[in-house]
Each structure stands twice: as structure tokens, then as C-alpha cells.
Amino acid sequence: MDPLALDEPVSEEKTEKEVASLWDHEALSQIPVKVLRGHTDCVSSCKFCFGDTRLLTGSHDKTAIFWDVETGAQLMVLKGGHSAAIAGCCLVPEKNRVITSSWDKNVNAWDLETGKILWTVAQGGLLMSCSVSGDGKYVASASDMENALYINCADTGQRLHYMQGHHKSTVMSCQFDAQSQHLASVSADRSIKLWDLCSHKTTLTINSAHKNVISSCCFTRNGHYLCTASWDQTLHLWDVQTGSYRKKGGIQLSKGHDGSISSCAFSNDASVLVSGAYDRTLTLWDMKGLCKTLVLKGHLDWVTDVDISADKNWVVSSSKDSTVRMWNIEQSEYIPAVIETRRAQGMGFQILKCEECGKSFSVSRLENTSLITKCVFCRLKAPDRYLPAPPCL
Template identity: 50%
Template sequence: MAAVTGPGDPLALGELLPPPPPPVSSSRGSRWGDHEEIAQIPFKILQGHKDAVSSCHFCCEDTKILSSSFDRSVKLWDVAKGVLVQVFEEEHTAPISECSLNPDNKRVITSSYDKTVKAWDMETGKMLWTIEHEGLVTSCNISYDGKYVVSGLDKENAICITDAVSATMVMYIQDHHRSTVTRCCFDPDNQRVASVSYDKTIKLWDTVAQSTTITINEGHSNVISDCCFSLDGRYLCTASWDRTLKIWDIKTGDFRHHGPIVLKEGHQGSVSSCLFSKDASLVVSGAYDKNIAVWDIRTGYKKLTLQGHGDWVMDVAVSSNKKWILSSSKDSTLRLWNIEKADHIPAVIENRKRGSQIVQCEDCEKPFSLLQCNDSGVVTKCVFCRLATPTRNILPLPPTCSPDL
């Protein structure tokens, strides 16, 4: 294991770090925290929220950051200048559980424990409409075409699909889960909604057929906290309090025979959030251990862990060019991490070497990790090549001993 370069190094290598540096001013014109000179992974701290930051996103071609908070506000930040551009507040009467952006970045959707979903005009910060529910709203997500909003509820363990313009209810699926829905989101084709729950199940609802097309019972051994689709809609990643992430091939249904790809031993606490990079080569996760993990999907190993938040990480995001990782935390801050040169850091190289057994894919000839595979066979193709073909090329394992013994 490589040595830690200094007490403020956010690249976690199994050692605890001291508390984060003193906060900067929280005024709207405040600057961000400076890059730490001794850090191998440079980062900036963004402060301004007064309570836990529940959700965060890159937007406007990665020039802006959108965040929501338990302080009942949503804030839009300018990345380059490090200043607030817009504040959406004084409408919600309880913590905001999540915020979501429509594709043209002109409208913001928020869900709250005040039992409402609200739409906001990005430019003016004015509220456009409000939908009232009978229970707490735990999650919200706007479809990729901007036409619909899905929200997850604790009342009747339901999901609700609403017209994003008229604010009229389109579908209400009660008792969709056996317990509170923790996260729901549209697939990139705008035809299916994935939802996860305290009941440990994963469900996909087809909006055209108006029925559940996939149910994965006991998808994890504990509460499933988050889910996200890859941009091509082929993979669904789920994060759980069982400290693992799982990647499911939902387009071909191959997981029914061979199970999901399991990403484990990345966190020491319950995993709270997950997100694919735009090209699905990375998965970023945040957890109750206060850390962010960056996973290389092709080779199946954890590249690095980013450490520095003072409390558990509630949400994560990754920029389109994979240069920046964004995290929001219960410590009321956001952190922007520059991982552009991470591949050259000795610790990342060491993690890659000892993370798992690396073999060469017989199709694309790129390296991949056997850590990805749950199959009781010898896997000769990487996950991308295996998912691109109807069947996997799996050879039987040679016997470990003579059948007569």
C-alpha cells in the first residue's frame, strides 16, 4: 500500500484523515476553498447550504452545479467563478429530498418531505407548479424527453407519474413495493421507470404496457438506497446498505442466468448513492463512511477513494468528460474533485495491480477483471463483449481433484 502523502490528502488509502479545513464564507459571493497543495487529488469546497445537501448534479454542459438541501433550498452554482447564480427557496416547508433537471436545463423539479413536488423556472427561480401528495416524497426524476416526472412516496409505497407541463397525474401505482420507495428514475428511452425500496427489491415499470416487467426480489441483502441507468439504457446500477453495488443487464435479462456484476469492498458503510459516467466506463458511489469511491467498470476494480467530508455522502455526480467528481454531504457542503490525472497516481496504479486478477478479453483484447464475474465458469470475455452477444462464452472449470477421491 502506497504511503499517504500528507494529513490533508483526500485520496484515502485505508487511513483516517483529520476533519476538513475551516469553511469559507457562506455568502453568495464567496469563493471556493483553495486546492490543497499537498493533495494528490485536487478538490474545492462549496459552502452555502445550512443543512445536509441531499442531491447534486452537473448541468449546462458542466458549467453549473445544482444542489438541493434539507435547508429547504435549491442552489445553482457557477463552476468557474465559484459563486451562486440562482437560489430557489421559501416554498418548501420541509427538507428537500431530491432535485432533478429537464434536458434543456430550463426547469428544475424538487421533491420534499412536505409531501409536495414542485417545478421551478431555472432562469427566474420562480415556482411554476406544485403537486400535493398524501405522503412524504422521497425521490423525483424527470424523463429524458422532459415530458414526465416520476416521484417515489412513502404513502402506499407508491410511485406517481405526472405530466411535467400540466402537472396532472398520469399514473399512480400504489403498493408498488412492500415498503417505502427510496429512489425512482426513468430510463433513457422514457419507457420504463426503475424503483428501489426498503423492501430490498428492484422493479421496472413499463409506462406503455402499464405493468411491471421486471421484479428482482432480494436484489440486495439490505435496504436498496439508489439506482441509476447507463446512458444506453442497458445497465441498471443499484446501491445498498449491504455495502455493495450491483450492475444488472436489464436489456437482455442475462442477470437471470448469471447474476449481476457485484462491486464490493469499496465502502466501510452503507452505500447511499451511485451514478454511471456518461460512457458507462465508471461508476461513482457515495456512502455513510463519508467517502466517495470511483470504480473502473471494464476491469472491475475500485480506482480510488476520495475522503474528506465530515459526514456521510448523500449524492454524487460525474462530469461528462470524467474530469470532475461532485459530492454532496450531510456536513452541508459540496466537494468538487479533479480526477483528471488520477490514473498516474501511484496509489491508483497499485490498486489496479492488486485489485483483482486481470485477464485479456478474447474479443476486444482489452484487460478486464475476474472480480466482475459471479459465474461458476472460466470467463474469457469482458463484461461489454459478453453483454453484446446473446450468450456468454463460458468454459467448464477443470476438476480440482480426481472424481474418485
């Protein structure tokens, strides 16, 4: 069966209302959805901003739109600045500026108050994505020409760094961590690199276990974990802070999609991961149990990007079907299908063997197992080794 096919055939003569009704038979149709229409071509990027009261989207129709989340109204349309598809867009924190990267090889900075372009920089090569550092100082863009990364000043557009041949194949995505210390990049060569903003060097290279192009990546807010999404239909979690993956590899999340995964995003507290794919679905993952909890269906074409609000009540997705959808997942844990999924998949624990008594015990898969080698009973026998020493008198 074609994984991109709808559950039921859709004839061209059906109205939009009839098409939407195709999903009524889904157990998860209890999820309220807002559909935002305004773009006329594939919507390539979507991001919550301004405390989740606004939404920023970029499209192959060469425009970016600023939306009001509550009403769904278009507050501003940024147009006339690109001659080809916009591949990525993001907001410069606290500066009312929008950055757009395009297949026309240019990066633009827009003033949200006037809608005018503040600066334009030609980078060379099709630009696949862009990212702004958490402190608002830097703009990074990934190019397919010479497999390069560019870093520019967010205020002036001045080029600060150019990493030629950073990967062996097209750089698909780049992402700053929230601390503005590292820039992660992923590539069609299936590798992951972390570039250090202080030393101006590549400090980490991971030749991943992904079996196809790595399309996207995202950091947890504390910078501890990096998630990579791939066309091999899997997501991998990498502990980039301790490097524990060096022994066992990354933690794999699979069986969440039937098509290539295009995008991923963590919630602020890293308890939820959302992914979007070319099978037209979104999947929500519980990070404590490392299990799939919810699948959202409704888009009529590829899902290109996803994001999740800070309060974890809303998930937004952009699609090749030219729409943006906002999914209210606030009450999702009470849906019978979700409860059953959690029960069936368990809470994602791994079984270890105690090095002292030899008995088996369980820990979360996200725990650093190099620090936990004994069961709780053996640890309680020798508490001094696991508790901090008392202060000196």
C-alpha cells in the first residue's frame, strides 16, 4: 500500500467539508483543530513566537505570514523580498525581526513594525534552513552549495563565519541551542556536527546510525539532548552533554510514521517530542517513557514542519497542502485511544543487572546507566557513596 495514500479515496468533486469528514471515524478526531489558510503554495516552516500568541510561517509562494494565534487572523504578510521559495523562517528574540532563507540564495531580515527589509545577504547555493541564536546575535543558514554553513550578524547581516565543506553532502538543517553555545547541523551524508561558537571549531561529529538522509534536528531547552529526524522513518536522541551514546549509540524512536520524517520539536520542559512526516501525520512522543502517545491525521499532503507551544496545549504543523493546522492537545491524555496506547507501550524502561547482588532492576531509558550500576536495595546498604558529604563543622 502507498503510505502516502489517505485512509479513504478522495475524489476531486468532493467539497472541503466532505474531505474533512473523512477523519471523523478516527478515534483521535476528538482533538480540536484550527486550519489557517492564506498561503497559495507549500508551507515550509511554522514557529510559535511572542509567548505563543503569534505564529510565523514561510512558504514556497515566496511570502511569510505573521498570524494571531487566538483569532487566526493574518497580522502581516511579508512579500516581495524573495524570487524563489522560502525554505525557512524564524524570529530574532526581542528585536521584532524576522529572518527568512530562500532558494533564491538570499537571507532577508524583516522589520515586523513596518514590513520592510532591513538587510539582504546573498549566500550562494540554495538555502535549506535558517536558525537564530537564543541571544539574538547570530543568524545561521545551511546551503546545498559546497555543503556549507554560514553565520551572519543578526543586526547587520555581516558574514562572520563560513564553513565550506562542513559536511560531505547537502546540509539539510541547522539549529542553535538555547544557550547560544553550539550550532548543530545535519546532512544527507547521515552525519551530525556541533560547531562551537566560542572556539569557532567543530567540537563534535557523530556518524549516526540513520540509514537515510537526516532531515531535521532540535535541542532540548537545556542543551542536554539533540533529536535528529530522518527519511529512514526514525528519530534518534543523542546525549550531547555526557556523550553516553558513544557506547550504545543514540536512543531510537521508531514505528511512529509510515513515511520519511521531515521535522521534530521538543516542548520547553522536554517532556514531549512532536514529529511530522511525509505520511501526512504528526506524532507525539512521551519522553519519560520514550513511547508514541498520539497520532494526528488531517493534512492532505506532506507535513513539512512542526512546533509545540510552551504550555504544551497546542501543536502547529505546516504542510505541502498549503495550510497550517493548530491542534489543541490539552485534553489528549484523557482520550481512550491515548490511554490505551500508553498502557500497551509501557513507560519505556530498560532492564539492568545489579553489579552487587546480580538481580535485575529497571530505570528510565533516558537515565545515564554509567552512573547507575546497582539496584536501589544495594544502594541503600551503602548510602554514603550516593549521598553528598555533610558540611564541615
